[in-house]
Amino acid sequence: MAETTGIAGAPTRRAMVAGVGAAGLAAALAACGDSNDSAGAYSPAAPPQSGAATGGGQGGGDGAAQALAKTSDIPVGGGTVFADKKVVVCQPTAGQFKAFSAICTHQGCAVKDVANGTINCPCHGSKFNVADGSVAAGPATQPLPAANVTVQGDSITLA
DSSP states (O other): OOOOGGGGBOOOOHHHHHHHHHHHHHHHHHHHOOOOOTHOOOOOOOOOOOOOOOOSSSOOOOOOOEEEEEEGGGGEEEEEGGGGEEEEEEEEEETTEEEEEOOTTTTTBBBOEEEETTETTTTTOEEEEETTTOEEEESSOOOBBOOOOOOETTEEEEO
């Protein structure tokens, strides 16, 4: 077995290099995911709640809700990415609002924009449908998870 301590019990140079190398390898492996590994591709600190608002919902009343936008701010057939909240809110048809995670299920990049009926990831070109978050174009194979929003009056709130 290799010696791990040197003078006065201090770690040897070899032990330090091995430890730093192992930590770096672990960090690199954690940051990377296989493009076919849907379990590891999307793992935010707090995953969005399932479900999406279709208008007329009520807020939770516990003070945890966060106002995102006015309904008039979300274009019909399009949507808006709220990067700071890691959510994208879409209005597939007039008065119908849907929300999804803004984290691409392929490699965990943040989606960039919504155009021509799709939510678009700039990293590898994945596209997701604004109506249901399903994959419109790969390489992603899993849909964007739904996020929980409510619409009350003209206000859209993240629950």
